[in-house]
Amino acid sequence: MNHATRKHDRYSSSSSRMGGSGRGDRFGGQTLSRSGAPGRSGGGHGRRPAGLQGEFALPVSVTPALPEAATFAELGMPPALNKTLTSQGVHEPFPIQAATLPNSLAGRDVLGRGRTGSGKTLAFGLALLARTFGQRAESRRPLALILVPTRELAQQVTDALTPYARSLRLRMAAVVGGMSIGRQAGALREGAEVVVATPGRLRDLIERGDCRLDQVGITVLDEADQMADMGFMPQITYLLDQVRPSGQRMLFSATLDRNVDLLVRRYLTDPVVHSVDPSAGAVTTMEHHVLHIQGADKLATTVEIAARDGRVIMFLDTKHAVDRLTQNLLDSGVRAAALHGGKSQPQRTRTLAQFKTGHVTVLVATNVAARGIHVDNLDLVVNVDPPSDPKDYLHRGGRTARAGESGSVVTLVLPNQRRAMARLMADAGIVPQTSQVCSGEAELQRITGAQAPSGIPVTISAPVASRRPGRSTRRYR
Ligand SMILES: Nc1ncnc2c1ncn2[C@@H]1O[C@H](COP(=O)(O)OP(=O)(O)OP(=O)(O)O)[C@@H](O)[C@H]1O
Numbered sequence: 001m002n003h004a005t006r007k008h009d010r011y012s013s014s015s016s017r018m019g020g021s022g023r024g025d026r027f028g029g030q031t032l033s034r035s036g037a038p039g040r041s042g043g044g045h046g047r048r049p050a051g052l053q054g055e056f057a058l059p060v061s062v063t064p065a066l067p068e069a070a071t072f073a074e075l076g077m078p079p080a081l082n083k084t085l086t087s088q089g090v091h092e093p094f095p096i097q098a099a100t101l102p103n104s105l106a107g108r109d110v111l112g113r114g115r116t117g118s119g120k121t122l123a124f125g126l127a128l129l130a131r132t133f134g135q136r137a138e139s140r141r142p143l144a145l146i147l148v149p150t151r152e153l154a155q156q157v158t159d160a161l162t163p164y165a166r167s168l169r170l171r172m173a174a175v176v177g178g179m180s181i182g183r184q185a186g187a188l189r190e191g192a193e194v195v196v197a198t199p200g201r202l203r204d205l206i207e208r209g210d211c212r213l214d215q216v217g218i219t220v221l222d223e224a225d226q227m228a229d230m231g232f233m234p235q236i237t238y239l240l241d242q243v244r245p246s247g248q249r250m251l252f253s254a255t256l257d258r259n260v261d262l263l264v265r266r267y268l269t270d271p272v273v274h275s276v277d278p279s280a281g282a283v284t285t286m287e288h289h290v291l292h293i294q295g296a297d298k299l300a301t302t303v304e305i306a307a308r309d310g311r312v313i314m315f316l317d318t319k320h321a322v323d324r325l326t327q328n329l330l331d332s333g334v335r336a337a338a339l340h341g342g343k344s345q346p347q348r349t350r351t352l353a354q355f356k357t358g359h360v361t362v363l364v365a366t367n368v369a370a371r372g373i374h375v376d377n378l379d380l381v382v383n384v385d386p387p388s389d390p391k392d393y394l395h396r397g398g399r400t401a402r403a404g405e406s407g408s409v410v411t412l413v414l415p416n417q418r419r420a421m422a423r424l425m426a427d428a429g430i431v432p433q434t435s436q437v438c439s440g441e442a443e444l445q446r447i448t449g450a451q452a453p454s455g456i457p458v459t460i461s462a463p464v465a466s467r468r469p470g471r472s473t474r475r476y477r
């Protein structure tokens, strides 16, 4: 089918294609399994069926879903998109893409729950771009909208989709807090077909008269449950109430819980539901370790892990704790940088860029880095402070073992935290490998690559050219 004929036929050809592939995969609650793709079940350890707390009953589609696509080519997307996929090294659809793209390209609403690192960005991004192709936005009136919970994720999604948007001559604009609102207003005034936004800043721009959503025909909520958890619900409903009522909506996350119930009921129409096992243990390339340590040894243990060869993200609960550990690491000779909501946006952007390029090897962060962020070649995540709920564990850990790569999640647990951690792991559906360790021990080194730090204090020199959001194609690189 030509992509152009698909643009507005929301439920086209679903019945004629149902049963076409005969591959037996189903939507709505069953794991898809295709060889070579990430997150396959079987093998690995730490896996057992489980539900996260607060799971909600997924809606049942009235209109049957189209069968999955075996290749990108058969999806009938604009040829330029297929060419860009190849040039980006993306050859085969991952399961969530194979399952949702036939439906999203046909205009169906989609509710997609796929494991961390399973390719959700392209799953919604390709459909959104293909269906926007050929249209031109008027000044201040975008045609497609992607809402995400954090500024870093907005930048990353913009970066990830920019080559594809460019190949279709679609203009993208990132709209996030903490950066010049005038510049973002300027990008919208020039005209942007696709806007990637954090909810608060987009609302500000609308209230200033710099943006209208009445032409938005496709809306995506990435990490929808997180936006609800962060208290963005009033902004989200404010925004969703302004997009075209008949438009397409897609809602994606690795975790969906009761908090998204209202969004699903109010804003999705007969959605195609694609859901794979939500438990963190389902990412079979991920190892889970709980390390029992003593309080007096926590800092020494953490510093030795941070001094490993190779990068690591370390999660802590508070901004203050993040800053304190970062300083300790720098004083010990470890190239670390802090990321949390108390930093200015240019600092946050620079820190993440320095981590991605390897200029710093340890990213010390609060949960602001837990959702959606992708860093290549990251094989270790450490919970220096144990997460407070299974969802946080899943998303923090999900920064490693992405797209079929392997990685470990290590959680440091003090004696008085053991019971709560055991309960959290059970709720998350994970049976971790548990060890008692001390700094300097071979076992700690075996699990994490820990080694003694140089002890020679380091300072991290300033940037890599600073990056500003706005029109993505030039300013993000
Ligand atoms: N079909 C594919 N083939 C190869 N690589 C892919 C494919 N689809 C996505 N990827 C890569 O997989 C990585 C993870 O993708 P993505 O960030 O979209 O995951 P996600 O499902 O959104 O994870 P999270 O739940 O953590 O947000 C990215 O580097 C992306 O480029």
Ligand SMILES: [Mg+2]
Residues within 6 Å of the ligand: 120, 121, 222, 372
């Ligand atoms: Mg994502």
